[in-house]
Amino acid sequence: MLELVIVSTLNGVLFGMLLFLMASGLTLIFSMMGVLNFAHASFYMLGAFFGFQLSQWIGFWPGLVVAPVLVGGIGALVERYGLRAVHRHGHVAELLFTFGLAFVIEEVVQMVWGKLPVDYRVPPSLDFTAFTVFSTNYPAFKMFELLTAIAIFVVLLGVLTRTRIGLVIQAALSHPNMVGMLGHNVPRIFMLVFGLGTALAAVAGVIAGPALVTQSNMAGLLGPILFVVVVVGGLGSLQGAFIASLLIGLVQTFAVAINLSLADIFGPLGVTVRPGLLTDIWQVTVAQIAPIIPYLLLVMILILRPSGLLGTRET
């Protein structure tokens, strides 16, 4: 039991930190433009596939640096030539634009790499067991993922709060006109933040790719959970996104490990249910409903606290 708790906690924190790598970029972009970037998970997927391709050509470590730079560049171009042009048609058009972009990126990835998973492997230098908890071998690569995510989180926090450019970005998020008056190029700051946000998503992709499955549906699988994170945390709140990321990471990892159903709990008490269309609800285990737990959480949060955990604004 203790083993399960320790391993699940580690995995949960790891998944949560990966989610936060993406949610932070998404939240920054949202605070800045008031638009949720629907294609954010697609940039994560691009990061994973670029990382895979670069690891084949020049190795994993150069890929870890080059892939996010490339994806960030693509993100900046998308902001400059796509989103900025759509901006005059309003928020709905912007959201739809990123939706279309997600659609196109998925199709392009399918066109180039196919629908089947690619063979993106853990680099040999990290392919060993970091430590053993009771009988579970914990791979070093997962520790590396965790440390990278934490390091990026610390650097991001430092840059945003301690440096001049960070202060300008923060100011541009809340008072873009005033920052523009003071002589800063606000559109360029927006482009920079968009590029940075997508590059962070790409980092998550490069380091998560070998551990998870690198496949053309990975954006579709993760994207909705990412939106749950930012809505649960409160739209536009970075701290909220952090808490929600860890919460959802932990909840989902623990749920997968619990093999209990309503029948297991109430069965011994003598309660039985006749077979019918809804017997599944009776027999389904917590592990099986793990994929829908984030969405249940979302619905509950919306009923109890519509602005999210730490959110302040209404939309």
Add this chain to the structure above:
Amino acid sequence: MSEVANETLRADAPVAAQGSVKRYGIWGATAVLFLALPHIFTSGTALTMMSVMGIMIVFALSYNMLLGQTGMLSFGHAVYYGLGGFLVVHAMNTVVQGRLPVPVALIPLVGGLAGLVFGFIFGSVSTRRGGTAFAMISLGLGELVASSALILRSFFGGEEGITTNRTKLLPLFGLNFGPQMQVYYLIAAWCLLSMIAMYAITRTPFGRMCNAVRDNPERAEFIGYSTQRVRFIAFCLSGVFAGIAGGLAAVNFEIVNSVSVAAGQSGIVLLMTYIGGVGNFAGPVLGAILITYLQVMLSDATEVWQLYFGLLFIGMIMFAPGGIAGLLMMHQPLWRARVLHRVIPPYLLALVPGLVTLAGVCLAIEMTFRLTVRASEGSAMFFLHVPLDARSPLPWLVAALLAGGGFWLFRRTWPIVANAWSAALAVARPVRPAT
């Protein structure tokens, strides 16, 4: 969008006897068209496609009640379509088992009822807020239902889905709805009824309030309306028609599986509605017809057809946010002033390099696809019936030349089109009846 609203309001002003003839005449003409279509396009493929088009028209129009009329962007509309379909399939199986005297023609009502109930449940959670928050919640609810569909196997039938047999139901006037032709007419009848009902809703005070909530929610609140309630009612009504569409799909295909509640279906209806045009009632109808046609035709011609869809969608958002209907409506003043012919030659002039650019881009996409995913089948391929080798540099050079050169020429035609347009509009404007 407010411009569109003004446009319809202005068109409303001279409500006279001739207006009502025109209004009812359009529905009469649509009915005649629906009756005549299977006699014009007689092939089996055409009949199947037209049946699907009818279903998609209802679905897209129900979606536009949210997006176009009330300004709510939903990423989970397939939930009501799919659940409507599932309940209809289960209802049909129950009717068959219990030998109940229910004709198949009425069965889509079950779908509408299911759409209403689920719209009521999910709507009470999701319509509390509009804008981006609503969009995200609709996405979350959509994923919730789609994931549940794979878990609750006895209701949703897992990956295989649930099948039924429509001919086992009570025959009505000797029709057992076995042949596709009878099903087509059933769908056409429901489609027409739903279209009329949805159009009528846009004409009611409630329909106008939806537009007000879309254009200026703050002001609607100040007048004394609850925007939340307006959104909620619109959401429920839209669920009804989505459920009817799902029910029709269940009758048509005799199978419903978890794909019909999944994100892909929600995405397709969004694409249809937007490409058709959200600012006009006829827009989603055009979109549903075009996209269904393209789905069938393009998927035969190329394997990466969804990429072309996505690119078309992005192109529409960037350059024609009003959709196809918006583009057509732009030309209405010119048509009224009988100066439309003046802009057609410049259009044709721009069309030629535009098509050349398109051909270049498509060639590059098809060759990339051949070299990556289809690499095992060799690099020899056909593009527009021209044999070529995707590995040799020549076709790539041609593709680059077509795309680049075509786009350069295309850009040069833009000022010509713009000039012709403004010249024609200058003639058209004074002629436009002042209201």
